[in-house]
Amino acid sequence: xxxxxxxxxxxxxxxxxxxxxxxxxxxxxxxxxxxxxxxxxxxxxxxxxxxxxxxxxxxxxxxxxxxxxxxxxxxxxxxxxxxxxxxxxxxxxxxxxxxxxxxxxxxxxxxxxxxxxxxxxxxxxxxxxxxxxxxxxxxxxxxxxxxxxxxxxxxxxxxxxxxxxxxxxxxxxxxxxxxxxxxxxxxxxxxxxxxxxxxxxxxxxxxxxxxxxxxxxxxxxxxxxxxxxxxxxxxxxxxxxxxxxxxxxxxxxxxxxxxxxxxxxxxxxxxxxxxxxxxxxxxxxxxxxxxxxxxx
Numbered sequence: 001x002x003x004x005x006x007x008x009x010x011x012x013x014x015x016x017x018x019x020x021x022x023x024x025x026x027x028x029x030x031x032x033x034x035x036x037x038x039x040x041x042x043x044x045x046x047x048x049x050x051x052x053x054x055x056x057x058x059x060x061x062x063x064x065x066x067x068x069x070x071x072x073x074x075x076x077x078x079x080x081x082x083x084x085x086x087x088x089x090x091x092x093x094x095x096x097x098x099x100x101x102x103x104x105x106x107x108x109x110x111x112x113x114x115x116x117x118x119x120x121x122x123x124x125x126x127x128x129x130x131x132x133x134x135x136x137x138x139x140x141x142x143x144x145x146x147x148x149x150x151x152x153x154x155x156x157x158x159x160x161x162x163x164x165x166x167x168x169x170x171x172x173x174x175x176x177x178x179x180x181x182x183x184x185x186x187x188x189x190x191x192x193x194x195x196x197x198x199x200x201x202x203x204x205x206x207x208x209x210x211x212x213x214x215x216x217x218x219x220x221x222x223x224x225x226x227x228x229x230x231x232x233x234x235x236x237x238x239x240x241x242x243x244x245x246x247x248x249x250x251x252x253x254x255x256x257x258x259x260x261x262x263x264x265x266x267x268x269x270x271x272x273x274x275x276x277x278x279x280x281x282x283x284x285x286x287x288x289x290x291x292x293x294x295x296x
Contacts, residue, residue, distance in 0.1 A: 116278025175216025
């Protein structure tokens with residue numbers, strides 16, 4: 001069971017302005033092969049299918065805690081996409097003025113055709129996310145190795161999207177995810193070291209660029225967020241500290257498990273987009289219908 005809190009883990013800055021094509025690029029971090037939907041569903045299915053978990057409880061608990069955090073990450077990326085799309089079309093109820101004309105030049109028209117100018121479970125080219133991106137073999141070494149690879153691929157994509165989109169809201173989101181994704185990379189590296197004896201930490205970082213090169217990420221690392229693995233349960237999944245321990249492989253700082261979740265902030269408020277019938281409630285029409293129902 002999952003407890004959901006109506007908060008997001010960062011304070012979004014105001015976006016510079018609408019950027020439909022920037023939103024299309026950020027979609028890769030949501031529905032791409034290495035996107036947050038992939039990390040969420042990979043670790044979720046691995047946790048559901050984990051056999052022998054009492055003997056291997058620390059690995060199970062590690063995967064469960066990371067899976068829980070990934071749910072918040074898909075929400076975070078979705079809000080960034082929505083913020084980049086907000087204001088990109090002309091608000092109003094008159095369809096004759098072609099209020100969606102900008103959509104003809106947008107790289108991902110599905111943002112306007114298939115949703116209310118909002119995030120979708122697709123990649124940067126509009127291809128739907130697919131369950132074929134999920135690897136849950138049941139073999140612990142193979143799954144951990146896959147997870148390490150998946151997180152490294154996700155890190156590379158985050159860096160590339162950061163270089164494509166200069167909006168402060170999008171970059172704040174990417175900076176935070178670089179740090180938290182870095183935690184997951186190190187966690188899976190340590191788990192692989194425990195089961196194999198191979199010093200996977202010597203491979204880090206992948207790509208060979210420090211998070212400190214990104215100002216939005218550096219501030220989260222300066223606050224120690226790269227040292228923390230969150231235990232997303234008040235009572236369960238408590239043995240991850242048998243893996244998440246020792247020193248961080250990049251800066252030598254001590255690793256620690258924190259029970260609970262990161263500091264939360266109110267999610268951005270998304271205005272109505274009446275030209276897209278989103279949410280599709282015309283106040284005048286509703287009032288008129290109410291009068292008829294009431295017999296006035």
